[in-house]
Amino acid sequence: MVDGSDVNPLAQINAVRQVISEVFADYYKTGDGADSGDAPQELLVVNKVDAASDLTLAKLRHGLPGAAFVSARTAEGIDDLRRRMAELAAPTDTAVDVMIPYDRGDLVARLHAGGRVQQEEHNADGTRIRARVPVALAASLREFSAD
Secondary structure (H helix, E strand, O other): OEEOOOOOHHHHHHHHHHHHHHHHHHHHHOOOOOOOOOOOOOOOEEEOOOOOOHHHHHHHHHHOOOOEEOOOOOOOOHHHHHHHHHHHHOOOEEEEEEEEOHHHHHHHHHHHHHOEEEEEEEEOOEEEEEEEEEHHHHHHOHHHEOO
């Protein structure tokens, strides 16, 4: 969140990004973040657009093309912000429990490459894998569902 009416909003953004970068560097250096994947996505919100000059807003819109521009006072841009937040919060992966025949090693490799395998067992019918995978990959594995 950045104050769009501030004299130098880009300096605010740079300062916050620096702090976040340092926090994540420390988190991964200590090993606490070893299994957590990539850093979260950023949704930059420029508030107080009602109090910012047209020139300042034009510069910010040009320099921050992915940002949401809102006014908490007038509610301008709030619906767009809600939509964008919902998109970021939507799950991009899903759990699968599949039995992959031994002649489909390509699928086992795709599960390992594109997902997070939680459990893998080998038995007479093939390789049973429980994993979290992208939704598109899960759809292509539906026929192998172990449920």
